[in-house]
Amino acid sequence: MIIRQRENWFKMLFVWKGSVLPAILPRLGLLLLISVGVVFVQGRLFEYKIPLNPAAFTLLGVALAIFLGFRNNASYERFWEGRKLWGALLIDTRSLTRQALTMTGLPADSPEVLSFVRLLIAFTYALKHQLRRTDPSEDFQRLLSPELVHQLAKARFKPILLLREMGTWVQTGKEAGRIDSITQAAIDHNLNQLSNIVGGCERIASTPIPYTYNVLLHRTVYLYCFLLPFGLVDSIGWMTPLMVVFVGYTFMALESIVTEIEEPFGTEPNDLALNAISQTIEASLLEMAGQEVPKALKPKKKFILD
Template sequence: MIVDAAPRLSQIVREVWKPLLILAVWDVIVTIAYFVLPFKAPSLPLTLFGSALALFLGFRDNSAYQRWWEGRVLWGAMINASRSLSRAARNFMPQPEARDLRRSIVLRQVAYVNALRCQLRRQDRDAEVLRFLSKGEAEPALARANAANGLLDGTGRRIADAMRNGWIDTIQQTQMEAVLVDIANAQGGMERIKNTPLPNQYRFFPTFFTHLFCILLPIGLVESLGYATPLGSTIAGLMFLAILQIGDDLVDPFANTVHDVPLTAMCRTIEIDLLQSIGDPAPQPVTPERGILW
């Protein structure tokens, strides 16, 4: 996620430079053609087309931002639920003989959020899980297609073991299971966002009409701008291409790009809070790199 307050025009240009270069060349061709073979083009249809396109792109960007923000809200809920699970394990099972089980539940939750982060970003999950769990404890979950859900199931079994051992009662078990339900619901929401793209119409038509508008733009402007058409048309085209790119950047909040929801930083927050809750040393928070928080 870009957290730098300074404008990042260079980032936008890097993302749209190819169609922008083609547009600039086209603008020059149209300008030369106008002075060789003068023609007239009505400006009103282009104005109406541009206004309609701006509304269309704005609606698409709002839809993309809603997905991005929902992803951020779900990860905020995951942070809260992780803290609640750790607190319940610590306070419900103060017995010395339950120490290993308490510790296992907390470490499994840290491993769980890191496994979920890797699954959403399509990265290798095994190494992250094995940072917190032994190979024997991690293997049953890693053998499953959804390792994060496997870790969560294992945590549920350990809570049931605590109840059978008499370390918690059924009410406390129910409360801890309710936290696991909240965690599972958050994971399901994240997977829905990741696995369900925007409908094809939201992706194809804005791209098609934006490129069509950029093609028509110099034809409608050359009569009034003259030799300045390549500059004016390219700048106007840049605005529409940038708006189109914003929707592409935000539509997948777990794509592991600079526009991503900062999953690494949030997993580190959970790791710090939970490790400190059981008295283990914790790493430092993730800090922005060149204005980007991963």
Template sequence: MIVRDAPSLPQLLFAIRGSIIVQTAPKILFFTLYAAAILWIDRSLLPLPQVSIAAMGIFGIALSLFLGFRNNAAYDRWWEARKLWGGMIADVRSLARELLVFLGAVPARARVLKTVAAFAHLHRGWLRQSDARAEALRADPAAADFAARRNPPDAALRQIAEVLRAEAEAGRLSDIGRRALSERLASLSLAQAGCERIASSPLPFVYSLLVLRTSYLYCALLPFALIDTAGWFAPLVAAVVAYVFFGLSAVTDELEHPFRDVINGLPLDAMCRVIEIAVAEALDEPAPEPLQPVDGVLS
């Protein structure tokens, strides 16, 4: 995620990093040259047939609506993913507090909190399809037991349930306490399944097809409408239109998959660190530093 505080105007206008200019530049360039070629042919070789700009306008507005819909849906996925992680952070803090209230500062509390930190790392690993076992083991040496299961984060939570069971059987945890703590775990489980849902259910593929194909058709037809109405500005207008359509498409592609390790993705590493800090503080252990953005990007 890009974290930039009040960038200056030149930064905003000419920033490369974080803009989607890199992915879209080839397409923009292509359609600019294409528009120039059409214009040159019409002026120098033979008059080409034309499409009225009004027809393109209607088409363009319809396309904007569909681009807008896809963009909206992608942004909602991104923001929901962030909400789920925010809820998990709150759950970890509440778990720490509730362990204190119902169990007291016993060893089992530390064990549970360390496992929950490992849970966060394993969950991140699952979402990014990367290997987070090292960090999980650093957070909780006992993570080896559950990190090899089919669904490691779920196994981590089940591991905590075992601890609760043991404490209850030892008479250290009341029935009400058991209930309170296992509801906290259920809340983590729900957030986990929510993230899995976003990660495993992309936007319906057919939208991408519909929008992309229509964008290409649009850009291919546009110069025929610009010959008369934009004259020598035609290549510029074609470039702007390509920038807006393909740019928004590229943004949508990034936000649609909020857990990927891309520049506009969510800072899962930094949020796992926030969880580690919450655990360390609750255990009165020295807390690690929060992750800092590198080049304005928080990973």
């Protein structure tokens, strides 16, 4: 956000909310305990001195850098692709509304145009509910005709059936002689785009990063962290707990963030604001169609999407 106030560099060090620190605190605590114990026994386990040093850990840096770097980039790309798809949804529903308003030969305030706009809004909510596995019936009831609500209730791929409805709406206009084949093709082009969006979201939701990667990264990070106290204790003594927890924090926090954002359609703090985007789409389409925008859809003062 452009006008988001820059945070003071000092205060930012102690941010609690919006940090993943709370989630990984227990593990860091355990790591701290172990480090303190290792310092206490001077790196000995029973009688045996564990002979480790930092050089051995440096060799593991290559693997760690590749695993963490890859998983971070792949996860962020999934997050950003999800955001792009929902941005495209805003774009395409607006384009379709503009086409319905100016290319179908219908007056801008006719009920037919409004019913098409409602199909677009219902499509948006249907996609949101499918991705979050929540119940869309409430949104459907306020936007669609009872028959259509009934028909959708049994369907598995609800947004796709709404797309078919839009196709039928255009065909009705064509049969009534208001829309010719060329305009139909232009609208159909944008319906194809909506189909792309549904398919793109389904792809992200249904195909995670291969699980094997996660296991491999996870094991490497944790084994590395829990062996590290033995590697540092000889050279940095009682500073070992501090440095081990510092290193552990960077790795565990990164793993924690990417696990959140690699499934961008969920409801965790760093996931996409699907609710806010859906409401923005509804507000924008209603405004275009000259409708009153319900107050609930107006952005709060600090609302992130405008």
